[in-house]
Amino acid sequence: MNNENRKILLKINNLKQYFPLKKKGQYVRANDGISLDIYEGEVVGLVGESGCGKSTFGRSLLQLYRQTDGRTMYYGHSLLDVMPSYAVNTVKKLEKYKSEMLEMQKTREKEELTYNALPETEQFKKKDEMDKVRKAAEDSLLDIANLIGGLVVASDLTEVKNAYLALYAEADKRRKIQHKIAICELNLQNTQFKKSQSKEDGGKIDTVLSKYKTQLDSLMKSRQAIEAEMEKKKADIGKLHKKYNSDKDYDYYEAYFDKGIDLARLSYNEMRLLRCDLQLIFQDPYSSLNPRLTVGQIISEGMVTHHLLKSNDTRTQDAVLDVMDKCGLAPYFLHRYPHQFSGGQRQRIGIARSLAVNPKFVVCDEAVSALDVSIQSQIINLLYDLKEEKNLTYLFITHDLSVVKYISDRIGVMYLGNLVELSPSEEIFEKPLHPYTQALITAIPTTDPDGNKEMVILEGDIPSPVNPPAGCKFHTRCQYCTEVCKHATPDWVEMSENHFVACHHPFVYNEV
Numbered sequence: 001m002n003n004e005n006r007k008i009l010l011k012i013n014n015l016k017q018y019f020p021l022k023k024k025g026q027y028v029r030a031n032d033g034i035s036l037d038i039y040e041g042e043v044v045g046l047v048g049e050s051g052c053g054k055s056t057f058g059r060s061l062l063q064l065y066r067q068t069d070g071r072t073m074y075y076g077h078s079l080l081d082v083m084p085s086y087a088v089n090t091v092k093k094l095e096k097y098k099s100e101m102l103e104m105q106k107t108r109e110k111e112e113l114t115y116n117a118l119p120e121t122e123q124f125k126k127k128d129e130m131d132k133v134r135k136a137a138e139d140s141l142l143d144i145a146n147l148i149g150g151l152v153v154a155s156d157l158t159e160v161k162n163a164y165l166a167l168y169a170e171a172d173k174r175r176k177i178q179h180k181i182a183i184c185e186l187n188l189q190n191t192q193f194k195k196s197q198s199k200e201d202g203g204k205i206d207t208v209l210s211k212y213k214t215q216l217d218s219l220m221k222s223r224q225a226i227e228a229e230m231e232k233k234k235a236d237i238g239k240l241h242k243k244y245n246s247d248k249d250y251d252y253y254e255a256y257f258d259k260g261i262d263l264a265r266l267s268y269n270e271m272r273l274l275r276c277d278l279q280l281i282f283q284d285p286y287s288s289l290n291p292r293l294t295v296g297q298i299i300s301e302g303m304v305t306h307h308l309l310k311s312n313d314t315r316t317q318d319a320v321l322d323v324m325d326k327c328g329l330a331p332y333f334l335h336r337y338p339h340q341f342s343g344g345q346r347q348r349i350g351i352a353r354s355l356a357v358n359p360k361f362v363v364c365d366e367a368v369s370a371l372d373v374s375i376q377s378q379i380i381n382l383l384y385d386l387k388e389e390k391n392l393t394y395l396f397i398t399h400d401l402s403v404v405k406y407i408s409d410r411i412g413v414m415y416l417g418n419l420v421e422l423s424p425s426e427e428i429f430e431k432p433l434h435p436y437t438q439a440l441i442t443a444i445p446t447t448d449p450d451g452n453k454e455m456v457i458l459e460g461d462i463p464s465p466v467n468p469p470a471g472c473k474f475h476t477r478c479q480y481c482t483e484v485c486k487h488a489t490p491d492w493v494e495m496s497e498n499h500f501v502a503c504h505h506p507f508v509y510n511e512v
Contacts, residue, residue: 008075009361009393010038010061011260014135015070017053017060021466029465030056032417033070035492038361043387043394045408045425047401047440049462053417054397055283058363061395062278063263063271071142073260076277076360079147080171080230086265090147091164094157101140101152108137127488128470146259151237154244163240167233174226181219182307188212190310197314276306279359283366285346289338295349296320296334302357320356326389327352328382344375348382355386361393369398380407402444405429410498413437416473417465419492423499433495433506435478472504480505 015034018027030053038044046054060067079087090097111133115126144152151160191212195205263271282288289298299320303309309316321331327348338346347367354362364383368376384407387394398404404411404425411428413421413436421434432438439456460477463469469476475485482505490502 006039006042008037009040010036011071011073011075012036012038012061013071013073015057015060015072015264016068017056017065018068026466029417029468031060031067032468034417034419036412036419036422038393038395040360040393041387041391042409043396043407045396045398045404045411046414047398047404047411048414050399051462051465052414053465054399054414055365057414058280058365058395058397061263062280062363063266064280067264070264072263073146074263074274074278075260077261077274079259079261080167081175082261082266082270082273083168083172083175084261084266084270086262087147088165088168090143091161091168094144094148094161097140097144098152098157101144104137104140108133121483124484124488131489146262149241151240151244154240160240163233163237167230167237170226170230170233174223174230177219177223177226181216181223184212184216184219186307186310188216189315190313193313193315276302276308276357277360279354279357279362281347281350281354281362281364281367284370285343285350286338286370288350289346291338294335294337295324295329298338298349299323299353299356302353306357308357323352323356326386327355328378343371344378347371347375347379351379351382351386355390355392358390359392361395364394364396366397366399368403369400376403383407401429401440413440416463416468418473418502419500420474420503421501427496427499431499431507433499433501434474434503435480435507436474438507472502 013035015031016029017031018029020027032053034057036044046057048054056065059065061072063072111130115123115130118126141152148160148164154160188209191205191209195209198205261274263274266274293301296317300309300311300316303316303319304311309319317334321334324331324333329345329348329352333341333345333349338349341349347370351367367383368379371379380403383394383396386392394407396404396407401411408425411423411425412419413428413434415436421428421432421437423431423433428437429441432441435456436458439458442455458477459479463473463476469486471487472478472481472485472490475481478485484504488504490504492500492502493506494500495506
């Protein structure tokens with residue numbers, strides 16, 4: 001699968017999720033530096049043994065768990081749509097951040113010289129320390145470059161700062177007025193619907209309709225004026241880029257106004273603005289549904305909360321029935337309660353609830369693990385059909401490689417909080433590069449009597465995520481372990497097109 005021309009929806013860089021223990025200074029390192037690009041319209045499968053951090057990763061992406069470190073850039077909306085406070089605060093303190101950035105770059109250059117002068121055996125032992133220095137330098141650069149592009153090299157940051165703050169001020173006005181427009185449109189639609197259903201004199205309703213139409217017209221004109229002003233501010237910033245970016249060394253920075261949003265830095269209320277875009281299908285269809293709500297109430301709750309529709313409205317019921325039909329639920333289920341359904345039907349209700357708010361990205365957290373094998377295929381087929389119809393993007397989490405194979409475009413393998421391999425679905429089964437992946441594949445049950453793959457037995461127990469081993473975390477169970485594996489963390493390397501692995505001794509396949 002060629003990803004060059006596909007749009008990135010989520011760009012995850014060095015995501016960490018540590019949970020503190022009662023003993024001071026100790027943490028469970030559930031996710032320990034995961035980097036991954038997820039493209040629009042694809043399904044990324046995520047597999048690994050229980051406790052490897054798969055579900056934690058999915059929930060951290062959605063910021064249901066606030067991630068400890070790293071970046072999660074979301075490109076489903078632009079920065080100017082949400083206008084988070086972190087962007088404004090960073091621009092206000094440009095001078096301070098640039099000074100820190102330059103200091104970090106100097107430290108990196110000095111440490112690189114010292115590191116390169118060491119013997120190879122010493123480099124193995126110092127590699128993790130050097131990686132931390134590199135990460136700190138890159139983070140300091142990205143804090144500015146992600147917001148103001150090539151203007152990081154500008155001599156007069158006051159001029160740059162004022163230009164961006166002026167644009168952000170207009171963008172913030174647009175965001176606020178867009179919310180008012182959404183509410184006004186909802187009120188107008190509801191009033192028009194009441195008029196169509198009313199058998200009495202519509203004089204009073206017409207007065208209300210006229211009021212909403214006038215209000216909406218005024219709001220639309222205001223938004224148009226703000227957007228015109230935003231274009232002027234963008235042009236001013238474009239002039240600054242031309243002024244300061246004459247140095248060819250900085251050609252790779254460009255003036256992007258549709259920059260991604262770092263979900264990890266959003267406040268609670270800012271994250272709520274994106275909740276419709278980012279949804280979750282839970283593992284357990286029994287405990288994830290409120291037993292006191294009917295099916296109709298469960299599915300419509302998100303619509304009403306995010307002002308997509310109003311409660312106790314016939315249009316809301318029609319929307320609920322429509323999504324129920326798409327998820328294979330009969331209309332007469334509308335007023336029933338969760339305890340009246342089977343496991344497969346409950347999972348369909350959970351899927352309908354997630355899709356009711358028209359998301360762009362859905363984390364399917366072990367969505368079929370609690371179901372009978374006969375029902376699993378039905379739910380997988382349903383998820384695939386909905387993905388094709390709505391152009392959804394899935395992160396499909398499971399511990400079963402045989403399940404993930406049939407729905408995923410790419411498959412990632414996790415071990416003890418880290419990705420160890422990522423590859424197109426077919427290739428990871430044909431040419432697994434990591435010893436752990438090979439062991440998982442040979443453990444898949446088969447009915448093929450001629451299957452000649454010998455099962456790889458993993459010796460020993462999974463190490464503790466509180467005190468993981470140094471170097472490669474898998475080295476305590478790997479039959480190919482050497483001295484370098486015990487000291488140096490393996491780099492994330494692209495061995496072939498779109499096939500990545502983190503291993504010092506990956507399997508190499510020769511084409512015949």
